[in-house]
Amino acid sequence: MEKKKSILFKILSNVYVKNLLLMALVLVVLITIILVALSYYTKHNETIAVPTIKGLQVDEAASILRASDLKYEIIDSVFLAGGVPGAIIDQVPKEMANVKRGRTVFLIVQAKSVQMVAIPELRDYSQRQAEAQLNSLGFNNIIIDHVPSAYVGLVMSLSYKGQQLTAGQKIPKGSTLRMAVGGGGEDTGVDSLEQENPATNNNTIEKSFFK
Structure with missing residues (x-):
């Protein structure tokens, strides 16, 4: 038993083994710190449901989104017949989707006039x-x-x-x-007899040229 302890002591007292064990310990500590920091930075498992804001005016929706710690951005405006000018037509992410706080909700609104x-x-x-x-x-x-x-x-x-x-x-x-x-059928203005008798056309041109 004492012999085994002596061998273990010699191994652990070796400078190379000590350095390897120290490096492993430092690596474990660094990985632990990184995982804790990432969990804190990304607010792991802390999500909220996106509220339903379709049909609301942008000012009304902005108040609701701010209260939920969410941002918003209008990305497009379209004109739909019968729609309410300025009302939100669609949202991304959709209502009740789980997102992290501070996420931006993109809005498409009804144009106030025809494009x-x-x-x-x-x-x-x-x-x-x-x-x-x-x-x-x-x-x-x-x-x-x-x-x-x-x-x-x-x-x-x-x-x-x-x-x-x-x-x-x-x-x-x-x-x-x-x-x-x-649709076709329009008279081109060229006499049909002249089309059928190109020789006559040539004679006429020659006569007019040498006249």
């Missing part, structure tokens, strides 16, 4: 291209009128409330538009 959108240049575009551009801008109710034209399927004009629009003109987003599209 105005500039109309792009669409004349001579194909109907499909023009509709795709208008849809991307929020115009989904487009009435198509086919009018006589030498070019089938090309946009001739775009109108809003009976008034023809020009490129860059702004109108309320989501408005109903009328698009005049070429």
Whole structure:
């Protein structure tokens, strides 16, 4: 027994073993300090439920969020028909979600006026291209009128409330538009006999040239 103690004493008294044990002790202490600090900094397991603020005005919601130790930020405003101007339409995180104190709640509010959108240049575009551009801008109710034209399927004009629009003109987003599209059937003004007899056309040109 004494022999075993003597061997253990020799091992522990070795300078290299002492240094290794000291390093291990320091490492354990450092890890413990870091874990305690992280737990305190992140307020581990200390969460609150996000209150329901949809439908409220921003001022009302701000008071409720501050009382819950939460921040807020308006990230977008959209216009919805029948909505209350200035009211909160949506929130992120959603209501009753568990978050840490000091978290920012992002708000989307009802715009106080209709958003105005500039109309792009669409004349001579194909109907499909023009509709795709208008849809991307929020115009989904487009009435198509086919009018006589030498070019089938090309946009001739775009109108809003009976008034023809020009490129860059702004109108309320989501408005109903009328698009005049070429439907063919227009007389090009070239005489059919001249088309059938190109030789006659050449003779006429030559006579007029040498006259």
